[in-house]
Amino acid sequence: MSSEPVIRLTDVVQRFRLIRDRPDTLREAFTKMFRRRDDFQLFEALEGISLTISKGEVVGIIGRNGSGKSTILKVIAGIYQPTSGRVETVGKIAAMIELGTGFHHELTGRENIAINGMLLGYSRREMRALESQIIDFAELGDFIDSPVKQYSSGMYMRLAFAVATEVYPDILLVDEILAVGDAPFQEKCMLRMRNFTASGNTIVFVSHDMHAMRNFCSRIILIHNGKQVDDGPPDRVIARYEELVMRPADALRT
């Protein structure tokens, strides 16, 4: 695989304001109004992340809940503008931070394919060309013209997965994508993702499914408390992670 970098983060810091507490009563609201500035505390979700991802790589990001995994995806996607540091990307990015984002329950599967595709930055014509492949892949059959609120959750996720991957973006960013559907469908998803990278597309994803990660990733990045702890071959990094998880909770800052 070529080593042409398609994603590069340099010293990315992402700070959030955490709202400390909401006023419960009117009186509280009034007194708070005059000291609005004290209402939040700063929380550093990413504390200086630097990484480079090359074309065709399948990179998994692991870490405990709240460690900053999804924040990294959002920064790469351009959803968050980092507090400091640089983000450079090459090519078309499709970010599905959550599968099925933007689906509207009253609209049919077909209508949602078009809208979802447009949300990912594709034109109506491009989506129409892909429509039948998406429907086939998602195994929806006649359901495609029913409102998605009548779908089973499996059908819903299958459709969402099909849309996000059928468009073949240069970079696909996904959060917990592997929890889609039953075993045969998961098999199909894995195959799809393999084809995906074989054709030079890049995937960065977040998951807690270590088994799938090991099978699937060429490289894993371990994030802990907003810092990059390890970056390398799956076996080694997953071992590090398990060690980290095993440690008693009070040894961690969380």
Add this chain to the structure above:
Amino acid sequence: MFELVRETYRYRELIWALAAKELRIRYKRSTLGFLWALLNPALLMLIMTLVFSTISRNLGIHHYSVFLMSTLLPWTFFSQTLSYSVESIVSNGSLLKKVRLPKLVFPVAALVSNVINFLLSLIPLLVLIAALRFPLHWTWIYLPVPMIGLVMFTLGVGFLVATLNVFYRDVAHIIQVVLSAWFYFTPILFSLDFVAPSYRWILRLNPMLYVLNGFRLAIYYGMVPSIASLAMSLACGFFALLIGLRVFRRYESSLVFYV
């Protein structure tokens, strides 16, 4: 401003899809469906005509319903678009956090869906005009001009309130109160002629006055407004858009942290 046009053009398909989605959802699952877009203004007209028929006779305005509708329909467009825009960014918050999107598509889509609604509401007005044998003035062809002013003004205020509402959710409530007060402060039920001359200057501070004047003159009186009034209506729209867009651009990249 140039950027607005460029991004709107670039995302025209998405904006169109969002606007269409909004309309479709608004009318879906109701038996009469899209007919409601026509029925709503028609029924409003009926009510207004019945309620105000006596008043209008006393005021000596012939065909008060046409007089009223010529400004009430554009006003309804304005207030309805604002009600949609003010929530447009907040209500799409979960989307903004998960997909990278230019945030301006939401206020613009709210505008587009309401423009369509407004244009549809002109159909019952034409029916009313025909039914009353009221003259259909040639000045109807002038209507795109006040429409441009109205759209710019509405979009500008829309950007402003949509942005502010992300930081202070009170804005969505305040805007409803402001709109109902603004309604009576604007010559819609009446015209400027009914106001004592010494008070007229107050009403002239109202930026909606000039734009609505264009609609009423063209539809009801069969006239076009003076150059001064026309210039005022376009200038108000332009400045509202400039300010609204400024504020929106200033906070655009931080909106995602507050929705």
